Amino acid sequence: MEKRKNISNPTSIISQLPLDLGSNILLRLPIKDIIRCRCVCKHWIDDIIHHPNFTSLHTRHLLESNRTNPSGSIILFCPRSSRLYSLDYHSPVNQVTRLSNFPMVNQRLIGSCHGLLCFQKINNVDSSLQHYKCRQFSLYNPLTGAVNMLPPLFPKNEGTHIMAGFGYDSVVNHDYKILCFVYSYPFPKQAEYYIYSLKNNSWKFITNKPDFVSKIPCSSCMVYSNNSLYWIARTNTYDILPSITSFDLGREECCDVPYPDRVGYNIWVLADIRGRLHFVNCLNDDMMHVWIMTEYGVNQTWESLIGIRLRQGVVENQTYREWGLPFNKPLPNEVPSYFPPLPLAYSQDGQQALVSVGRNVVAFLECDVRSGKFKELNICGLPDDWKDGYVAMPWFGSLVAPSSELM
Known part of the structure; x- marks a missing residue:
């Protein structure tokens, strides 16, 4: 018995x-x-x-699984309320799932890597530190609820602008790092850049300024892909074509990356999906072209993925009024400048792409990769403050700890 x-x-x-x-x-x-x-x-x-080894083994297993069966999960964050939601594009029901709120307010989502989210405090004035130049960053795992407020960064010079990126050095030090670029527009030559190491729990000032500090960033965030951080910049305010810069997190060196052929004017965006860097170009005629980097290294090569005529599809679907766009007629040519679309995930068979519209997401589109046709995707369970604007980026859950003591 x-x-x-x-x-x-x-x-x-x-x-x-x-x-x-x-x-x-x-x-x-x-x-x-x-x-x-x-x-x-x-x-x-x-x-x-x-056990310390289990988290690294499980994360490695997730990354290997993503190569053969990529995740369709994305994270949604509201800067005003610090609410967090996840959306699984591969789920038969397109419904968001509520996650634990980030326990701090006035935050900007910098990036996502291996399940960790990196935030930067929007308000530069910290009453506890009494220093107007303080730059405060935090790491957060929304599944475990673990948070780590990193040591504050005090730039040597005043900077009116900041560009930052978050990623993982999987080659040299096996360490999570933040690259922070502090500058005053339009004088990038006076810029400084710093690197934070989670293993050392400290910031390092880079004394030897690389060539990229002479370029004006076109965005406030970097994109992590293949052990490097990427961003788009111009040599001066009169440049009509972009320059893509990469920073290798292992060697801590930067280099220029050639952009795709036949790139047009207006707006350019970078994204990483399925471990591949994507280059998005929105033209004045409301065409969105997407390229994928197929080979990394000295001779980077781009492959054209899709071309979408945004204005035609938007007007046909009659969604521009629901998005709150300030127009009472068919969308003018300037729309992509204000509402740049951004690819976020692919369907399991790779034939459909989930695209967000708006710097703060106002709608989701589902695009056919082969034909370029798209439709608005209805998402269930969106929060009441959805109109306040949410930021979306690829993400997958993990057990990775945001602190070196817990790694």
Whole structure:
């Protein structure tokens, strides 16, 4: 009878599994199931899930799985309320899921890497530090709720503008890093740039200024892809074509990246989807062209993916009024300048692309990669403050800790 009783107790059976077998089982589970398992068996929590090697092994497994079966998950963040939601584009029901709010206000989402979110405080005046030049960053895991307020950055010179990026050095130091570029427009030659290391928990001032500090950034954020941070800049305010700059997080060196052929004027955006850098070009005739970088290294090559005529589709779908655009007639040519579209994810078969519209997302489009046709995608469960503007970017959940002490 006692033997039958133990067999009928799932927890007793789980606790008797060898550690290597239990670890192999947990490594193959989705992150949300692992979080649930923490409530099932204390043996798994203490000996497996909280083991330092398990997080790195599980994250590596997620990255390898994303190459063969890419995730369609994105993160949605509201700067005003600090609310966080996730959206799984691969789910049959397009519905957002509420996550734990970021526990601080007045934040700007800088980037996402391996499940961690990097935030920068919008208000530069910190009453506790009493320093108007203070730049404050934080790392947050919305699934575990762990947050780490990083040491403040005090630039040596005043800077009216800041550009920052967040990524992981998977080659040299295996370390999460933030690159911060502080400058005053339009005088980039007086700029300074700093690198934060999570392992060292400190900022480092780069004394040898590279060539890119002489260029004017076209955006306030960088994009992480293939061990490097990328951004778009101009040599001067009169440049009509962009310059793409990359910063290798391992070697901590930068270089110029050639942009695709036949690039037009107006606006350019970078994105990383499925581990590939994407270059988005919106033209004055409301055409959006998307290229993918197929080869990294010395001779980077771009492949044209899709061309979409935005104005025609938008007017046909009669969505411009719902987006709150200030026009009472068909969209004029300047619309992409104010509402640049951004690819976020692909369908599982790679034939459809999820595209957000607006610097603060006002709508989602589903685009056919082959034909270029698109339709507005209705998302269920959007919050009441959706009109306040949400920022969207690719993301997947993980157990990665935002602190070097917990890594």
